[in-house]
Amino acid sequence: MIRFSHVTKIWPNGAPALRDISFHVPKGQFVFLTGHSGAGKSSILSLISAHERPTEGDVRVANLSLRTLRQGEVPKLRRRLGIVFQDFRLLDDRTTDENVAFALEVTGAPRAAIPGRVMRVLTQVGLASKARSYPKELSGGEQQRVAIARALVNDPPILLADEPTGNLDERATRSVFQLLRDINASGTSVIMATHNMELVRGTTYRNLELKQGQMVYDSQDEPLVEMAE
Amino acid sequence: MRLVTREAFRAFRRAPGLSALAVAAIGFSLFTTGLYALVALNFRGALEGLAERVEIVAFLMRGTPPETVTLASQDIAAFPEVLEVNYVSAEEALKRAQQELEEFREAYKELSSNPLPASLEIRLKPAYRSAAAARAVADRLAGFAFVDDVRYGREWVERLDQLRRLASVVQFMIGIAFAIVAMAIIGVTIRITVLQRAGEIAIMRLVGATNNFIRGPFVLEGAIKGVLGGLLALVLCWAGFTLFKAALGTDLPDLRFFRPLDLLVILLFGTLIGLLGSLLSVGRHLKAV
Numbered sequence: 001m002i003r004f005s006h007v008t009k010i011w012p013n014g015a016p017a018l019r020d021i022s023f024h025v026p027k028g029q030f031v032f033l034t035g036h037s038g039a040g041k042s043s044i045l046s047l048i049s050a051h052e053r054p055t056e057g058d059v060r061v062a063n064l065s066l067r068t069l070r071q072g073e074v075p076k077l078r079r080r081l082g083i084v085f086q087d088f089r090l091l092d093d094r095t096t097d098e099n100v101a102f103a104l105e106v107t108g109a110p111r112a113a114i115p116g117r118v119m120r121v122l123t124q125v126g127l128a129s130k131a132r133s134y135p136k137e138l139s140g141g142e143q144q145r146v147a148i149a150r151a152l153v154n155d156p157p158i159l160l161a162d163e164p165t166g167n168l169d170e171r172a173t174r175s176v177f178q179l180l181r182d183i184n185a186s187g188t189s190v191i192m193a194t195h196n197m198e199l200v201r202g203t204t205y206r207n208l209e210l211k212q213g214q215m216v217y218d219s220q221d222e223p224l225v226e227m228a229e
Numbered sequence: 230m231r232l233v234t235r236e237a238f239r240a241f242r243r244a245p246g247l248s249a250l251a252v253a254a255i256g257f258s259l260f261t262t263g264l265y266a267l268v269a270l271n272f273r274g275a276l277e278g279l280a281e282r283v284e285i286v287a288f289l290m291r292g293t294p295p296e297t298v299t300l301a302s303q304d305i306a307a308f309p310e311v312l313e314v315n316y317v318s319a320e321e322a323l324k325r326a327q328q329e330l331e332e333f334r335e336a337y338k339e340l341s342s343n344p345l346p347a348s349l350e351i352r353l354k355p356a357y358r359s360a361a362a363a364r365a366v367a368d369r370l371a372g373f374a375f376v377d378d379v380r381y382g383r384e385w386v387e388r389l390d391q392l393r394r395l396a397s398v399v400q401f402m403i404g405i406a407f408a409i410v411a412m413a414i415i416g417v418t419i420r421i422t423v424l425q426r427a428g429e430i431a432i433m434r435l436v437g438a439t440n441n442f443i444r445g446p447f448v449l450e451g452a453i454k455g456v457l458g459g460l461l462a463l464v465l466c467w468a469g470f471t472l473f474k475a476a477l478g479t480d481l482p483d484l485r486f487f488r489p490l491d492l493l494v495i496l497l498f499g500t501l502i503g504l505l506g507s508l509l510s511v512g513r514h515l516k517a518v
Contacts, residue, residue, distance in 0.1 A: 049435075078437035089432055093243050105232055106438035150436065 001027045001158060001189050002048060007057035009043055009213075017043040018213045020057070025191065027157065030184045032200045033193040035210035041193035044210075045160050048191065049081055050074045062157060079107055082151025082159040082188075086166035088143045090135040096146050097122065097131040103150045117153055125149045125179055141172025148179060152188075159183060161192040165199070173199070236446035237453065240426070247422055248454065254418040255458025258411030259499050260465040263487075265407050267470060269400045271484050276393055280358040283389070285351040285367055285381040293347070293375040301373055302349060310357035310366050315350040319343050346377060360387040412502060415458075419451060419506040423514050430514065440515050447511040448504055455503020459496040463487075 002025040009018040018040045025031050033041040046052040047059050050066060059066040062080040069077060090099050100118045109117070122128045125145040135143050144164055151159055161180060165173040177199055184190045194200065200207050209217035241248045289298065298316060306314045317325075322345040326333065351370070353362060363386050367379040423430075433443050470486050477484075487495070 072439075075434075075437045075439045078435065083435055089428070089435070091429060091432060093239075102432075103436040106433050106436055106442055108442075154437070 001025055001029075001062060002191070003060040004044075004047075005058050005060075007047065007054045007059060009047065009052065010055045016213050018047075018054075021213075021215055022057075023208060023215065023218065025189055028184070028187050028189055030181070030190045030203075030205040031192070032205055032207040033191065033210065034195075034197065034200060034207055035216075037195075038212075039210040040213045041210055042162055043213075045083075045162050045191065045193060048158075048160060049083055050077050075107075079154055080156055080158065082148075082154070082156040084144065084147045084151050084159070084161045084164050086163040088135070088140075088147045088167075090143055090146055090150075092135050095132050095134055096127060096138070096149075099135070099146055100150045100153050103153050107154060109154075118149075121149045121153045124152070139172065140168050141176055144168060144172070144176050145179065148176070148183070152183065156188070158189045158191070161190065163193055163195065165194065165196060233445040233449055237449040240422075240446065240450050241453075244422070244425060247425060251415075251418045251422060251454050252457045252461060255415050255455055255499055255503060256461030256465065258414045259459055259462030259495060259502075260469075262404070262407040262411050263462050263466040263495055264469055265403060266491075267466060267487070269404065270487075272396060272400075274485065276389070276396060277355070279389055280355070280393070283353055283358040283363060283381070283386055285353070285363060285370065285379065287349045287351065287370045287373070287376045288346045288378045288380070289348060290375050290377045291346060297375055298347070298349070301375070305349065305351060305370070308366060308369070310353050310362050312352045312354045315352075317348045317350055319345055319347045322346070322348065360390045412506070415502050416506050416510070419454075419503070420510045422450075423447065423507075423510045427514070430511075443515065444508065444511050447507045451503040451505075451507025452500050453503070455500040455506075456496065458503065459499025462499065463492060463495060 004021050004023050007018055007021045008016070010016050021040075021044070033044055035041055043052065047054060047066065048061055050061075050069060053066055061077060064073070064077050064080075091102065094102065097115075097118050100121060101114050104114050104117060119128060119131070122131055125148055127142060127145050127149065130138060130142060135146065138146065144167075148159075148164075159180070164180070165176055168176060173196065180190055180192060181203075207217070207219040208215060302314045302316060305311060320343065323343050326345060349370075351366065353366065357363075357366075360383070363381045364383070367381050370376055370379045430443055467486065470484070474484055
C-alpha cells in the first residue's frame with residue numbers, strides 16, 4: 001500500500017529532513033510514527049501525500065510512484081488518501097455536513113449521492129446529531145471527528161493522521177483514538193504520527209520511531225536489508 | 230457549474246467588506262480612467278470642431294468668364310480631398326464685407342466701384358483637414374490660369390496640426406498610465422482576497438481538488454466584481470459629468486457623454502480586469518503553495 005525505498009529528503013536550504021528511509025506498510029495495517037519534534041514524522045506524511053517530493057529514492061502510494069507522478073496527477077493520489085491534522089483545518093463558515101460534503105463536491109461526486117454518504121460517515125463518527133452545527137459550536141474532540149469524517153467520506157484506502165490528538169484533552173484523545181482503531185478495523189490503513197507514547201504502549205500496533213531524520217526502531221523488527229528489495 | 234456559482238457567491242457572503250472593497254477599488258480605478266477618457270473625448274471633439282473651419286479660398290482674376298468658373302468648380306469638386314466648392318461673386322463678397330466688418334461699413338458705402346475679387350471657397354473632407362492636404366490643394370488651385378491668389382491660413386492650420394499630434398500622444402500616454410495604475414490597484418485587491426482564502430484553498434487541495442476546480446469560483450467571483458466595479462465607474466462618471474456640466478452652465482459647446490458602445494467597452498474592460506486579475510492571482514498562489 002505504501003512503500004518507501006531509500007528515501008532521502010533534503011530541504012532547499014540544505015538541511016536534511018529524512019535520511020535513507022525504507023519501509024513498507026501493507027494494506028490494512030495501523031502504524032504509529034513516533035519521535036521528537038523535528039525527527040521527520042511530518043516529513044514522511046508530507047511525502048505520502050505528495051506535498052513534498054523525495055530528493056533521493058522513491059515513494060509508492062496506492063500503486064502511484066512519486067518519481068513519475070506529474071504535478072497534475074497529485075489530486076488523483078490525494079483522493080486515495082484521507083488526511084487529518086492536529087489543528088482540524090475545518091472551514092469555519094460551513095456547518096459540519098457542509099464541511100464533509102465539500103470533500104465530495106470538489107472531487108466531482110454525483111450530487112444526488114452526497115447527502116446520503118455524508119450522513120453515513122457522520123453517523124460512523126458519532127456526530128449525526130451535530131450535522132447542522134458550525135465548527136465553533138463543537139468541542140475540540142468533535143471538530144477532530146468532523147475532520148476524520150471529511151477524510152473518510154471518499155472511502156480512501158489510507159488515512160494519514162498528523163498528531164490528531166495533539167490538541168485534545170485525555171477523554172477526547174481516547175475517543176478519537178478509538179475511532180481511528182475502528183476505522184482501521186474496517187480495513188483502512190492508518191498512519192498516525194504522535195507524541196503520545198501512552199497510546200502507543202497500550203496497543204500492539206506497529207511503531208516506527210524516527211530520530212534526526214533516520215529510522216531508529218521498527219517494532220515489527222524487520223531487517224532493513226530485506227525491505228530494500 | 231452550479232457548485233462554482235454557489236462557491237463564488239458564498240465568497241461574497243463570507244467577506245462582504247472585502248468584496249465591497251474590491252468592487253470599490255475596481256470602480257474607482259475605472260472611474261478615474263473613464264473620467265480621463267471623457268475629457269480626452271471632448272477635447273478631441275473640440276479640436277475637430279476647429280479643424281472643420283479649415284478652408285481654402287482661391288481669389289479669381291477680374292473678368293473671368295462665369296462658364297470657366299463653373300467648369301473649373303466641377304473639376305475642383307472632383308479632387309479627392311474636397312468636400313464642397315462654393316462660388317462667391319464680387320458683389321456677394323462686398324455685401325458680406327459690409328455685414329461682417331462693421332467698422333468699415335461706411336467706407337464700403339462710399340465706394341464707386343467694387344474693390345473685392347470673386348472667389349471660390351473650398352472646404353475639405355474631415356480626413357484631409359491637415360496642413361499637408363491644404364497645401365497640396367492650394368498648390369493645385371494656384372495652377373489654374375484664372376486664379377490670382379490662394380489663401381488657407383497656413384500658419385493656423387499648421388499649428389492646429391501640431392496641437393492635434395501633441396494631444397493624441399499626451400492622451401495616449403496618460404491613458405496608458407491611468408490604465409496601469411488601475412490594474413495595479415485592482416491586482417493588489419484581488420491578491421488580498423486570494424490570500425484571505427488561502428486556508429480554504431489548502432483544504433481544497435488536501436481533499437483532492439484539481440487546480441482547475443479551485444480556479445473556477447475565483448474567476449467567476451473576479452468577473453462579478455469586475456462587472457459591479459464597471460457599473461460603479463459608469464455611475465460615478467455620469468454623476469461627475471452631470472455635475473461638471475451644471476457647474477459650467479449653458480455657455481459651453483456641447484459636451485458629450487459616452488455612447489452606448491463606449492459604455493459596453495468600459496463594462497467589458499472591468500469584467501476582463503476582474504477575471505484576469507483573479508486568474509493570475511490564484512494561479513500564482515497555486516504555484517507558490
